[in-house]
Amino acid sequence: MKTEHNNNKRLSVTIITIIKPAAYVILLVLTYTLGYLSHSFSTIALPPPILSPQLPPTPPHISSSVLRLSVVNGTELDPFRVKTLCADPIPPENIRQTIINHIFNGDSPFLNFPPPHAAAILHRSTKVKGWGSNGAVFENLIRKVKPKIIVEVGTFLGASAIHMAELTQRLGLNTQILCIDDFRGWAGFRDQFKNIAMLNGDVLLYYQFLQNVVTFKKTGSVLPVPFSSGSALMKLCEWGVWADLVEIDAGHDFLSAWSDINRGLRILRPGGVIFGHDYFTAADNKGVRRAVDLFAKIHGFKVNIDGQHWVIYTTIH
Template sequence: MFHSRPVRSSSATSSAGITMGSDPYTHHQDRKTHMMRKAFTCMFLFLLGYAACLFVGPWWENRNMLESSGDPKSQSQSQTPPVVLPSIARDEDFYRFPSKCALPLPESSILSTVFKLFDNKSPYANFPPEHLRPYLLHNEIHGWGSTNPVFEKVIRLANPRIIIEVGTFLGNSALHMANVTRRLGLENTIILCMDDFRGWPGFAGYNQGMFRSVIDINGDVILMQQFMQNVVDAGEEERIIPMPFATGAGLDKLCLTGIYADLIEVDAGHSFHSAWEDINRAWKLLKPGGVMFGHDYFNGSEEYGVRRAVDKFAKEHNLRVEPNGEHWIFFPNT
């Protein structure tokens, strides 16, 4: 019992493949719609894949890096790009200091000009203030090498009318220079003492309380006030004037004002860069024929920072360095 398979009449379709009896226009529109859908789908899949690459790629890379390091914190630090400094043979900024100062002031105008920094009056006016009197001690003088023979030597060499002391602390060396100048007949010598009067970090506990008498009030030591008290006790407030400024800013101010000195002592910071800046800035303020000297030539701080700065400056300015005890003196290299 076999069933015969129906046979489609050859006349049922045309040679073009269009079913007989269907609308050719409708068939064309359906084919066009199908092609548009296919193109849209391809475009959508392409954009989806591209977006996935943008997101998954960095995530996968970070994941692999984190897995290889095993330390997310160190990995985040390692991803910070390093700071690349320009490669130059010589850093000109290292040598760039004020090259020209104002014309010299008459000596008779120096004190009044300095007092302009204190509202046109002496900083000793109405000193000490009532609220500080219980904390200030009389003749509380400390220092290092502040009465060494080098002071009389350089004073005899310079016969100074104006002395600038860069780094003064409690005024021990300034008071000693005042005594020496008086003894040598230089009774009108003015000593400008530049210091920020802040000591150094950990100052209060230094040397098992060596400076315990210099108290701390609300985080600020009263070094300047104790310095001034020492000067008043010695009766030298007309000749020794504090300049409570950072050495760089203070020396530049003297340069812009036209205040020069016959004798300059540099005894502030002990690091190379501190000493280098102070020496370069102070040198501009030295009168022709004047003398510059300083302390801590053999101090080991920061691998003998002061000595390296002194020697480097002397070499570049054709000077000779003469060590004198703990001190150093510049002389022309003849």
């Protein structure tokens, strides 16, 4: 009996000795397996997000300019508003001499023109290159407004300015036309106008403009303001030079047109009209049209169309 008991005891010890290490091994394998499966599951179920906090969500594309305008509010446009304070308007009859005094040291730019070095290379022609320069809009507006002062932003060779001078004289109006242009043309314009004279790399657009005005005998009613539109309009505002008609016909991109229109409004007399060319031009994704429409939307104006021109009356019309 004792012998059987001893044998059972030895068997138990032997079994425990064998099972104990195996249990440790099984436990270790189970732990590793569970850990691996847990990691794999979490990796598949919860992938790390790929985000770029610096990039805002892409807004939906809106092709309609009308719909695009509907999301604009005044607060967003505050940084883009023109805030130059204009002087009180000086009498229209004093404006020509005021410009001459400020810009030309008191002497008309037509005095002793042309200078000897340019006389032989300027063209004297009764055909002046322009775009829409003889459109019906000019006579329509001049008859309605009867302007004493017209400011033209973007003159080039003076075709529309000369046409307006002829109209005002024909209608018996004493009108001064101020022509704002830097007379530098634009990058690549020489590809279209190879006949414009050049001296030492300086294209003579300004001299050719003066020559055209002289040829048409309009030196008493047309006066150049030979600077960029932004700086010239700002100075006219500060000098108290206000206009009855403002024509915008310079840059065809949105930003240029937007700046010119807003600065042009600053010097417009109460009841005046601001208008411009290229409303249907495709340049800069219809940049002029977008600028005009946005401007009208903000101010509550109506955009009227006259041929290729847009027209905005600042009073109910």
